[in-house]
Amino acid sequence: MPHxxxxxxxxxxxxxxxxxxxxxxxxxxxxxxxxxxxxxSSGAGPGLRDGDVLVVTQKVVSKAEGRLIPLDPDxxxxxxxxxxxxxxRVLRRRGELVISxxxxxxxxxxxxxxxxxVAEGEAALLPVDPDRSARRLRADLRRHLGVxxxxxxxxxFGRVWRRGxxxxxxxxxxxxxxxxxxGTSDAGGRPLQVTEICLADELASAAELVMGKDRNVPAAVVxxxxxxxxxxxxxxxxxxxxxxxxxxx
Amino acid sequence: MPHxxxxxxxxxxxxxxxxxxxxxxxxxxxxxxxxxxxxxSSGAGPGLRDGDVLVVTQKVVSKAEGRLIPLDPDxxxxxxxxxxxxxxRVLRRRGELVISxxxxxxxxxxxxxxxxxVAEGEAALLPVDPDRSARRLRADLRRHLGVxxxxxxxxxFGRVWRRGxxxxxxxxxxxxxxxxxxGTSDAGGRPLQVTEICLADELASAAELVMGKDRNVPAAVVxxxxxxxxxxxxxxxxxxxxxxxxxxx
Numbered sequence: 427m428p429h430x431x432x433x434x435x436x437x438x439x440x441x442x443x444x445x446x447x448x449x450x451x452x453x454x455x456x457x458x459x460x461x462x463x464x465x466x467s468s469g470a471g472p473g474l475r476d477g478d479v480l481v482v483t484q485k486v487v488s489k490a491e492g493r494l495i496p497l498d499p500d501x502x503x504x505x506x507x508x509x510x511x512x513x514x515r516v517l518r519r520r521g522e523l524v525i526s527x528x529x530x531x532x533x534x535x536x537x538x539x540x541x542x543x544v545a546e547g548e549a550a551l552l553p554v555d556p557d558r559s560a561r562r563l564r565a566d567l568r569r570h571l572g573v574x575x576x577x578x579x580x581x582x583f584g585r586v587w588r589r590g591x592x593x594x595x596x597x598x599x600x601x602x603x604x605x606x607x608x609g610t611s612d613a614g615g616r617p618l619q620v621t622e623i624c625l626a627d628e629l630a631s632a633a634e635l636v637m638g639k640d641r642n643v644p645a646a647v648v649x650x651x652x653x654x655x656x657x658x659x660x661x662x663x664x665x666x667x668x669x670x671x672x673x674x675x
Numbered sequence: 676m677p678h679x680x681x682x683x684x685x686x687x688x689x690x691x692x693x694x695x696x697x698x699x700x701x702x703x704x705x706x707x708x709x710x711x712x713x714x715x716s717s718g719a720g721p722g723l724r725d726g727d728v729l730v731v732t733q734k735v736v737s738k739a740e741g742r743l744i745p746l747d748p749d750x751x752x753x754x755x756x757x758x759x760x761x762x763x764r765v766l767r768r769r770g771e772l773v774i775s776x777x778x779x780x781x782x783x784x785x786x787x788x789x790x791x792x793v794a795e796g797e798a799a800l801l802p803v804d805p806d807r808s809a810r811r812l813r814a815d816l817r818r819h820l821g822v823x824x825x826x827x828x829x830x831x832f833g834r835v836w837r838r839g840x841x842x843x844x845x846x847x848x849x850x851x852x853x854x855x856x857x858g859t860s861d862a863g864g865r866p867l868q869v870t871e872i873c874l875a876d877e878l879a880s881a882a883e884l885v886m887g888k889d890r891n892v893p894a895a896v897v898x899x900x901x902x903x904x905x906x907x908x909x910x911x912x913x914x915x916x917x918x919x920x921x922x923x924x
Contacts, residue, residue, distance in 0.1 A: 441885050446688065587835075590852075591872060592877050616795070
């Protein structure tokens with residue numbers, strides 16, 4: 427069984443286990459997401475343990491928070507206006523595709539406006555403050571279940587230089603977002619060149635592997651996480667690159 | 676125990692298990708990497724099973740292939756020349772940092788030239804053809820062990836819009852690099868918007884979580900992979916974005 431090796435900062439020999447959380451059901455604005463996730467995790471699900479990290483897709487968070495807006499999927503003009511509205515800056519356009527920066531500082535396609543896995547005639551917008559959403563979900567899970575766990579809210583973004591999409595973290599709570607290894611040595615005792623690992627994005631990618639896009643698996647449990655990964659992280663503060671430090675904007 | 680649900684294309688309820696491969700030892704040019712990995716995986720290691728995916732870091736592949744070059748770590752001019760030499764195009768510079776495109780089409784810092792976890796006075800270069808390296812390693816593992824498994828060669832790259840680094844695939848064999856879901860519907864029966872998942876990069880990121888950068892864990896086993904993920908993939912062909920289709924070069 428995966429469990430972390432105490433004090434090493436790394437998962438133990440049992441490794442990490444990535445478990446799907448199924449059967450969360452359809453969420454509507456105002457629904458108790460923590461309750462739905464807790465119920466889906468118990469019974470036949472992976473359960474919830476102290477120290478697990480729960481990765482939840484943006485879609486169910488947006489639904490529970492009422493971040494839904496009526497949109498005719500065939501009305502391209504209305505869709506373009508919505509994307510424009512959700513953007514603070516458009517970086518590139520090609521045909522229908524818009525790469526823009528959102529209020530959160532995320533650079534992604536269509537400002538995160540999403541028509542998949544929502545009801546016909548609706549679009550899901552990104553949560554207003556995904557770090558806050560993660561903190562709230564974490565507090566609610568603690569209240570419902572009495573377990574202390576990290577929470578990551580994930581979404582699916584493209585990349586500039588590479589084809590295909592991967593899941594990244596758009597919000598987190600109780601998890602270190604970027605693991606800072608500055609001052610650490612390599613196995614040979616030399617200072618590490620690569621020193622800041624985006625743990626939150628790697629956890630989001632790992633979780634996506636058990637979710638899929640074509641079925642109702644909106645969350646995953648990562649088990650075997652070392653205690654050093656649990657702490658005060660924020661995607662907004664730690665991961666989003668400010669325009670002034672970015673070489674490509 | 677993780678095992679894939681047959682025919683679904685997804686990991687089963689047992690999820691995915693990510694296991695570190697320790698004790699591979701120091702590799703030198705000409706060493707049999709497949710033998711070293713096979714030995715390290717057996718005994719106290721995770722073992723090797725049909726259908727597992729083995730993720731191996733670029734560093735050990737480069738060492739075994741002799742992609743090492745003498746470099747005084749304090750000679751910044753020699754380092755700059757080497758980076759220039761490994762680049763086909765420099766995209767951005769800031770101080771010592773160079774973002775360039777390699778012969779493979781990878782866009783990364785310092786053209787993948789790496790001074791960590793190599794001997795003092797040496798630098799590691801990227802494999803000449805990482806997909807070919809993966810195919811060779813896969814064939815050697817089959818010969819040594821009689822198991823059929825996918826192989827991914829990973830490296831650590833930065834991202835344009837996000838802080839921190841994550842591991843991505845630079846080569847693969849026997850694994851689908853990009854999972855194409857075009858023509859697939861979401862859970863509600865509507866066509867999926869996001870249709871090409873970079874499985875190889877998500878697997879590389881998941882594997883990094885059990886490796887760490889400061890110790891000798893140069894490989895990881897991913898167990899519970901659905902058979903639909905095993906197939907003919909290539910990072911060079913499927914993942915590298917050609918300059919002409921890229922909006923930011």
